Amino acid sequence: MxxxxxxxxxxxxxxxxxxxxxxxxxxxxxxxxQARIGGKxxxxxxxxxxxxxxxxxxxxxxxxxxxxxxxITRQYPDHAFVGxxxxxxxxxxxxxxxxxxxxxxxxxxxxxxNYTHLFPMFCVSIAGGKPxxxxxxxxxxxxxxxxxxxxxxWLNETRRLPLARNPIPSMPPNAPSNCIFSCEWGKDxxxxxxxxxxxxxxxxxxxxxxxxxxxxxxxxxHGVRSLGSATMDLAYTAMGAFDIWWEGGCWEWDVAAGxxxxxxxxxxxxxxKPPDDPLSARIKDAxxxxxxxxxxxxxxxxxxxxxxxxxxxTVREVWQRVRELNYTRPAA
Amino acid sequence: MxxxxxxxxxxxxxxxxxxxxxxxxxxxxxxxxQARIGGKxxxxxxxxxxxxxxxxxxxxxxxxxxxxxxxITRQYPDHAFVGxxxxxxxxxxxxxxxxxxxxxxxxxxxxxxNYTHLFPMFCVSIAGGKPxxxxxxxxxxxxxxxxxxxxxxWLNETRRLPLARNPIPSMPPNAPSNCIFSCEWGKDxxxxxxxxxxxxxxxxxxxxxxxxxxxxxxxxxHGVRSLGSATMDLAYTAMGAFDIWWEGGCWEWDVAAGxxxxxxxxxxxxxxKPPDDPLSARIKDAxxxxxxxxxxxxxxxxxxxxxxxxxxxTVREVWQRVRELNYTRPAA
Numbered sequence: 241m242x243x244x245x246x247x248x249x250x251x252x253x254x255x256x257x258x259x260x261x262x263x264x265x266x267x268x269x270x271x272x273x274q275a276r277i278g279g280k281x282x283x284x285x286x287x288x289x290x291x292x293x294x295x296x297x298x299x300x301x302x303x304x305x306x307x308x309x310x311x312i313t314r315q316y317p318d319h320a321f322v323g324x325x326x327x328x329x330x331x332x333x334x335x336x337x338x339x340x341x342x343x344x345x346x347x348x349x350x351x352x353x354n355y356t357h358l359f360p361m362f363c364v365s366i367a368g369g370k371p372x373x374x375x376x377x378x379x380x381x382x383x384x385x386x387x388x389x390x391x392x393x394w395l396n397e398t399r400r401l402p403l404a405r406n407p408i409p410s411m412p413p414n415a416p417s418n419c420i421f422s423c424e425w426g427k428d429x430x431x432x433x434x435x436x437x438x439x440x441x442x443x444x445x446x447x448x449x450x451x452x453x454x455x456x457x458x459x460x461x462h463g464v465r466s467l468g469s470a471t472m473d474l475a476y477t478a479m480g481a482f483d484i485w486w487e488g489g490c491w492e493w494d495v496a497a498g499x500x501x502x503x504x505x506x507x508x509x510x511x512x513k514p515p516d517d518p519l520s521a522r523i524k525d526a527x528x529x530x531x532x533x534x535x536x537x538x539x540x541x542x543x544x545x546x547x548x549x550x551x552x553x554t555v556r557e558v559w560q561r562v563r564e565l566n567y568t569r570p571a572a
Numbered sequence: 573m574x575x576x577x578x579x580x581x582x583x584x585x586x587x588x589x590x591x592x593x594x595x596x597x598x599x600x601x602x603x604x605x606q607a608r609i610g611g612k613x614x615x616x617x618x619x620x621x622x623x624x625x626x627x628x629x630x631x632x633x634x635x636x637x638x639x640x641x642x643x644i645t646r647q648y649p650d651h652a653f654v655g656x657x658x659x660x661x662x663x664x665x666x667x668x669x670x671x672x673x674x675x676x677x678x679x680x681x682x683x684x685x686n687y688t689h690l691f692p693m694f695c696v697s698i699a700g701g702k703p704x705x706x707x708x709x710x711x712x713x714x715x716x717x718x719x720x721x722x723x724x725x726w727l728n729e730t731r732r733l734p735l736a737r738n739p740i741p742s743m744p745p746n747a748p749s750n751c752i753f754s755c756e757w758g759k760d761x762x763x764x765x766x767x768x769x770x771x772x773x774x775x776x777x778x779x780x781x782x783x784x785x786x787x788x789x790x791x792x793x794h795g796v797r798s799l800g801s802a803t804m805d806l807a808y809t810a811m812g813a814f815d816i817w818w819e820g821g822c823w824e825w826d827v828a829a830g831x832x833x834x835x836x837x838x839x840x841x842x843x844x845k846p847p848d849d850p851l852s853a854r855i856k857d858a859x860x861x862x863x864x865x866x867x868x869x870x871x872x873x874x875x876x877x878x879x880x881x882x883x884x885x886t887v888r889e890v891w892q893r894v895r896e897l898n899y900t901r902p903a904a
Contacts, residue, residue, distance in 0.1 A: 276736045353795045357752050358735050359813035360713075381692075381713055403690050404608045420689050425796040431785025437777075445773065453763025463685045464757040466798045481691035 246342075248390075251372065254316075255388040258366050258375045259397075261311055263384065265304050265364040266377030269349060272300040273358060273380070297349070297356050301325055304348035304364060312344050319344055319368075324493045335529035335569065337370075337492060344368050347493040350376075351469030361467045363475075367496035371528075374500030376475050385475045385497075387504035393478055401505040401538070402480030408506075408540035409480070411550030416459040416557055419483035421447050422473045424466050426489055436488065436565050443486070443562035457561045470533075474498025477535045478505040484558060485535040486512050488565030492528050499526065506538030508551040518559035523552050531567045534558060578674075580722075583704065586648075587720040590698050590707045591729075593643055595716065597636050597696040598709030601681060604632040605690060605712070629681070629688050633657055636680035636696060644676050651676055651700075656825045667861035667901065669702075669824060676700050679825035682708075683801030693799045695807075699828030703860075706832030708807050717807045717829075719836035725810055733837040733870070734812030740838075740872035741812070743882030748791040748889055751815035753779045754805045756798050758821055768820065768897050775818070775894035789893045802865075806830025809867045810837040816890060817867040818844050820897030824860050831858065838870030840883040850891035855884050863899045866890060 246254070276296070305325040312321055320343040322336045337343045344366065349355055351362035360380035367374050372389040385401070387393035393401040402408055412418035423444060428436040449458035465482060467473055470490045477485045478501045499509055508523070512532040515521035526533050536554050539547040578586070608628070637657040644653055652675040654668045669675045676698065681687055683694035692712035699706050704721040717733070719725035725733040734740055744750035755776060760768040781790035797814060799805055802822045809817045810833045831841055840855070844864040847853035858865050868886050871879040 276738050277731060353752065354813075356794075357813050357815070358811070359752065359797070359808060399609060406608050420685065420691065420800075425780050429780055429782045429785070429790070429792055431781045431790055437781060441773065441777065445769075448757050448761055449763045449769060450761045453761070458761070458763055460761055462688075463800045464798055465691070465800055466796055468752075468795045468797055476691060479690070481686075481689050483689070 246369075246372075251388065254368055255373050255386075255391070257315060258368055258373050259384075259386050261308060262364060262366050262375035262377040262386070264311075265308050265348065265366070266379035266384075268304050268307060269300065269355070269362065269364060270379040272296070272303075273355065276358065294356060297352060300355075301349045301352065305346065308346050308348060308364075308366065316342070318342070321346070322493065324348065324491065327491070327493070335492070337528060339370065342369060345371060345493050345496040347471065347497075350471035350494060351467075354468045359468070361469050361472045363469065363471055365471045365493065365497040367493075367500055369500075371496045371500040374497035374504070376471055376497050376501065378472070378475075383475075385478065385501050387478075387501040389500075389504065391504070393501045393505035395479065401478050401501070404480050408538060408547070410542035410545075410547065411483070411536070411539045411554050413542070415550070415554040416447055416461050416484060416561070417451060418462050419554070420463045420465055420481070421461040422465045422467070422477065422482040422485040423447075424468065424470065424473070424487060428489065436567070439563040439565055440488075446561040447558075459557070459561055470494040471498050474502055474535060477537050478502040478507055480505075480537045483537050484554065485533070486558060486562060487534075488512050488532045489567040490531055490533060495533060496528060499528065502535055502538075506547065507535055508548070508555065509533060509535040510555055512562065513564050514559035514562055518556050521559075523555055529569070531569065532565060578701075578704075583720065586700055587705050587718075587723065589647060590700055590705050591716075591718050593640060594696060594698050594707035594709040594718070596643075597640050597680065597698070598711035598716075600636050600639060601632065601687070601694065601696060602711040604628070604635075605687065608690065626688060629684060632687075633681045633684065637678065640678050640680060640696075640698065648674070650674070653678070654825065656680065656823065659823070659825070667824070669860060671702065674701060677703060677825050677828035679803065679829075682803035682826060683799075686800045691800070693801050693804045695801065695803055697803045697825065697829040699825075699832055701832075703828045703832040706829035706836070708803055708829050708833065710804070710807075715807075717810065717833050719810075719833040721832075721836065723836070725833045725837035727811065733810050733833070736812050740870060740879070742874035742877075742879065743815070743868070743871045743886050745874070747882070747886040748779055748793050748816060748893070749783060751793050751886070752795045752797055752813070753793040754797045754799070754809065754814040754817040755779075756800065756802065756805070756819060760821065766898075768899070771895040771897055772820075778893040779890075791889070791893055802826040803830050806834055806867060809869050810834040810839055812837075812869045815869050816886065817865070818890060818894060819866075820844050820864045821899040822863055822865060827865060828860060831860065834867055834870075838879065839867055840880070840887065841865060841867040842887055844894065845896050846891040846894055850888050853891075855887055861901075863901065864897060
């Protein structure tokens with residue numbers, strides 16, 4: 241099945257649908273969390289005390305995905321749907337998004353561990369198109385990140401991203417120094433020197449250590465941040481709050497909405513995997529499904545370079561300091 | 573000068589004063605941030621484009637501290653005041669809080685680097701007493717953490733802390749496994765094997781690595797989080813969102829309000845420095861001014877132990893996995 245490109249009014253309509261869906265799904269997440277919260281304003285207890293927090297979260301995850309899929313299927317029966325929960329239960333690990341069918345890519349609950357602990361960095365993430373539309377709703381913080389191709393990226397529908405735009409800051413001349421570097425420890429914690437844990441740690445250390453330390457690789461970033469959610473990391477990079485996000489192991493639903501928002505805000509996203517020639521390799525757009533991502537925040541021009549030049553310079557500096565991570569797709 | 577203990581009505585009055593002061597100071601932080609934000613709802617540009625973000629932040633830091641100190645001095649002329657900005661400019665590095673004089677301990681802007689980047693994890697932090705009162709206002713997230721001795725700890729004055737209390741979760745039986753571990757990379761990034769950077773990394777790795785990895789020290793925590801603000805880390809530990817916070821290098825204004833809130837919520841705070849006998853050493857309350865802290869979230873009882881027993885068990889497990897950090901007070 242091949243479909244015609246969407247008209248702009250059609251895109252407007254789908255965008256409005258996605259934004260409302262994100263808000264409604266975010267409210268479901270919040271309502272389920274409320275059941276474990278006491279004090280004034282708490283709802284009635286919806287779960288038996290015997291249910292563990294993990295059971296509750298799994299059920300919420302499934303319920304919210306079903307809610308989103310049902311709404312989408314009813315409104316757009318011709319569209320395809322890729323969701324974290326249904327994918328996990330399916331037998332294939334293939335990359336299921338193609339150019340021929342308009343596809344929704346949904347994570348009903350990003351930051352699952354945060355949600356279990358009621359740490360506010362959890363969200364619902366909805367992407368549509370290739371992705372042309374991105375919606376991330378962070379209900380506990382009342383933050384809604386939205387973007388649609390050609391329509392800008394927004395926080396809470398009123399503040400354009402990146403947030404600092406008086407003016408939009410250029411990349412620091414000595415980046416990654418003076419940058420906030422966002423990264424996650426991940427779930428692969430094998431205690432083996434060639435495992436992802438040690439490859440990540442080596443990379444983090446190069447980024448954090450004093451300038452010229454670590455055999456010249458020390459970058460002395462201004463700060464290292466780990467929020468426990470790739471989706472939130474990307475949203476804050478689009479916002480301009482993080483300068484650099486580097487990660488391996490993400491699935492497409494973790495990043496599809498965030499990529500749409502980041503790119504519409506003017507950010508750059510490419511591969512986390514350092515090429516053989518980091519100083520000269522062409523900087524290609526990230527391939528959704530590749531599981532390896534490096535994002536740079538939106539950047540304004542400086543006296544000596546364009547915003548894009550500053551971003552590309554930063555990509556090359558990061559590539560020289562990070563190691564290749566070992567995340568492949570399981571056999572399709 | 574020795575003062576009489578405060579009566580309960582006096583404490584109520586001071587608490588109400590501190591809460592309002594925290595809200596007002598938080599609004600000042602937000603207003604100053606708005607000047608760099610564009611889009612609908614932005615205020616007029618208050619700074620010349622030539623001012624760097626860092627200059628703006630330093631000015632904001634000083635202005636907000638002056639605002640807080642002036643209000644306190646006018647209301648309570650007999651009270652002492654210790655603030656981050658005034659301390660930094662003073663010549664002494666001595667610990668200035670004593671039991672004889674009611675003392676306010678204030679950080680006008682916690683999470684300075686976050687503020688510079690408009691990452692929402694910044695706050696104003698106000699503690700009073702020893703500290704009996706703690707107020708942390710996070711204006712960008714509309715989060716206000718407050719506590720007063722005997723009056724409970726609260727989020728936004730309506731939700732009692734810890735947040736999850738249906739029931740309050742016990743510590744996991746295999747803690748630190750299944751815990752969220754909060755820690756920061758800090759500013760000391762010297763590339764020397766015995767420096768704080770490597771001591772921290774060793775400790776982080778022990779906490780993160782697979783169970784029984786790292787020579788038996790691997791704890792496979794559920795997640796590692798770094799927010800870039802000790803004050804925010806403590807607030808989220810009091811909330812129950814983080815299970816464990818371990819840090820060195822904090823000053824008293826970074827933690828005074830957070831400690832008051834954490835303790836009133838039922839959390840435990842002791843020293844980050846592992847004793848010679850981690851399995852049997854007495855677990856003493858943290859000493860404000862010690863610069864080394866280990867906090868455990870509020871915990872409910874399990875079938876086999878009290879909440880306090882679960883917290884103490886967790887402290888001992890952490891002590892066995894972390895290294896001593898080298899943060900002393902500069903010569904007083």
